Amino acid sequence: MPSSDQISSAGVSRTSTFLESKYSKYFVIPQRYIFCLLAALIVLNATSIEYSLEIIALNNFISDKQIQTNDTCPFTNQTQKRGQIRPTNDSLLIYDWKLDTRYMIRDSFFWGTLLSFIPGGVCSDQLGGKYIVTLSVLFTAFTNLVAPAIIDMGKGRVGFVIMVRVCLGLFYSVLDAAIMSLLARWAPIYERATMTALIYGSKVLGEQIPYLVHKAFQNFTWRPMFYLFACVHLILGVSWHLLVYPSPAQNPFLTLSEKKYLDEEPDLSLVDGWKEIxxxxxxxxxxxxxxxxxxxxxxxxxxxxxxxxxxxxxxxxxxxxxxxxxxxxxxxxxxxxxxxxxxxxxxxxxxxxxxxxxxxxxxxxxxxxxxxxxxxxxxxxxxxxxxxxxxxxxxxxxxxxxxxxxxxxxxxxxxxxxxxxxxxxxxxxxxxxxxxxxxxxxxxxxxxxxxxxxxxxxxxxxxxxxxxxxxxxxxxxxxxxxxxxxxxxx
Incomplete structure (x- = not known):
């Protein structure tokens, strides 16, 4: 165990400088759950943005491939009938891209994330996660909002599409680390697993939503899906910036009961501000x-x-x-x-x-x-x-x-x-x-x-x-x- 001089006074209590506001009584939902809810919605919508372009560029193309060999299952009447059904809108299939090119478009998002993951984690732990999340949401929303125009301007040139995907990866990847850094300050020791699952579990749900939205728009055009997720992201970003605070001690709307609960099992090792890694x-x-x-x-x-x-x-x-x-x-x-x-x-x-x-x-x-x-x-x-x-x-x-x-x-x-x-x-x-x-x-x-x-x-x-x-x-x-x-x- 560390000696007492190794523990910063900033980590003695989550709410050591707490003063209850007269407006605290108007917040029915505890402040830590407001943080959790907004973080979960941001992660969900950001994941939807991640998969939007992948679905449009890749999904229908792959689904059309049918291989019949002696080592596969036989075609059924339902499968053969479905093979003749095509959506009115072919989305980005109008561009003459090979399958390998479409895989490159999908994977370029992952290469973008690798560039900013670790720098984002360092900044989150050293400077705090709130503003990292705010910037990530705003830049991701803006990139997704202008993505249709950039793709149309490129007229099918893959470099323009890959540029959009790389930028989305750069801005998206800092979310996980920034929110986790905030969880270290907001999540009580005995609620860590629940709050983590509530926030990051929304990724799987966010992965499925673009498929539903794409199906709804597939007979029209592919662009509304980009505008929809971008607008939702902007709204969530503004709400996050106004309602979420870097730590409980800085939240003026924390109730006395929530303050006492957060201070029951404080994490005495927490150090706010710049520290040697x-x-x-x-x-x-x-x-x-x-x-x-x-x-x-x-x-x-x-x-x-x-x-x-x-x-x-x-x-x-x-x-x-x-x-x-x-x-x-x-x-x-x-x-x-x-x-x-x-x-x-x-x-x-x-x-x-x-x-x-x-x-x-x-x-x-x-x-x-x-x-x-x-x-x-x-x-x-x-x-x-x-x-x-x-x-x-x-x-x-x-x-x-x-x-x-x-x-x-x-x-x-x-x-x-x-x-x-x-x-x-x-x-x-x-x-x-x-x-x-x-x-x-x-x-x-x-x-x-x-x-x-x-x-x-x-x-x-x-x-x-x-x-x-x-x-x-x-x-x-x-x-x-x-x-x-x-x-x-x-």
Whole structure:
């Protein structure tokens, strides 16, 4: 444990300079939940913006590819009928881009995120996350607002589209680290998993919304979807800037009851302002390295799960249109399950039924070994759509524990550097996203055969379990010694 002189006086209480405002009584919702709600909506809409252009440029193009070999399932009458149905609007398919070019457009977003993830995490931990989020939202909204004009101006030249995607990646990537840095100040120790799941779990919901909006606009034009998400983002950005404060101590509308609750279990290690970052101790920490290994396995598994929905089911199982099928239902239930798992994790920790480390490891054990086994069962079921759907649903339901284990762990290890940890693990995740989808399409699913996909599912099982085993061996839910630092003196 650190000595008392290592703990900054700024971290003694979240609300040490608190004075209750006469307007506090008008806020029915606690201030920490206002922060959570706005952060969740921003993450949700930002994720919708991320996938908008990908859907328009790529989705219909891929869905039209139908391969019939001896090692795939036979076409059904429903599938053949659906193959003749085309939307009136072909979106960006009017441009003569090859499939590899369309993949390049999709992946350029990931390369943009890699440029700003870590700088965004450092700035969030050193300067505070509120204004980083505000700038991210405003720049992302502006880029998405002018994206149709830039694409039209380019007249099909890929460089213009890639420029838009890279800019969106640059502005989007700082969100995760900035919000995590704010969670270190706003989330009570016994609400960390719930608040983290509430905010970051909205990503999966935000990934599905563009598909619904695209379907609604597909017989008109593709541009309204950009304008819609940009306007919503601007509204959320203004609301965020007006209602969210960098810390509880700076919030004048905090009620006395919420102040007392936040001060029940204060994080005494928190240091506000500029502080020296122990890079060497952080990067060589066993707990941090275990978290990184787990992130690699989890990121690869998530990409394979998405490819299973978009490629394996329609092109190998010949399952028909995804929009009208039950395959999508678990994706909308995922968010609710993530919040529920977060609540359960906090309940166990608060009641001291399990330690933080034990709770995180139990969730990682279940949320990785369970889905990995489901992937193996999928490979055995071959063309049986119903049982494949059951195993896929179970896999997704278990994977919803991800936010209460992996995402929350950065707060457990080092609240002073949670933004930096989130930025590094996020960089690994998006690097996997950018590489794995291309590798899967180029080396594992060239023929879209059952045998190729079976090999991919078994490989994914091995990668996911390996990452989980490393975390189970060296991972931790305890605050690390290198988290205790002093505020830098100018």
């Amino acid at each position: 122990p890079w060497k101790r952080l990067l060589t920490s066993k707990a941090f390295l275990g978290l990184c290994c787990f992130q690699i396995g989890s990121g690869w598994a998530w990409v394979v799960f998405r490819e299973t929905l978009f490629l394996y089911m329609p092109r190998v199982l010949k399952s028909g249109a995804l929009w009208e099928s039950a395959w999508w239902t678990p994706l909308f239930l995922y968010y609710g399950l993530a919040i529920f798992y977060g609540f359960v994790a906090d309940w166990y920790v608060k009641g001291r039924h399990l330690s933080v480390t034990a709770m995180r490891k139990i969730y990682i054990l279940i949320s990785n070994f369970g889905p990995a086994l489901c992937l193996i069962f999928v490979s055995f079921e071959r063309c049986n759509e119903f049982t494949v759907m059951i195993y896929t649903t179970i896999s997704l339901c278990l994977d919803a524990m991800y936010f209460s284990s992996n995402m929350t762990n950065s707060l457990d290890l080092a609240s002073n550097f949670s933004g930096i940890i989130t930025a590094i693990t996020g960089s690994l995740e998006y690097l996997i996203f950018g590489l794995s989808s291309r590798l899967i399409n180029r080396f594992f699913t060239t023929e879209d055969s059952l045998s190729q996909w079976s090999f991919l599912l078994w490989l994914t099982c091995a990668i996911e379990i390996a990452g989980a085993i490393v975390f189970l061996m060296v991972g931790s839910g305890e605050t690390q010694n290198w988290n205790y630092v002093e505020k830098a003196i100018n």
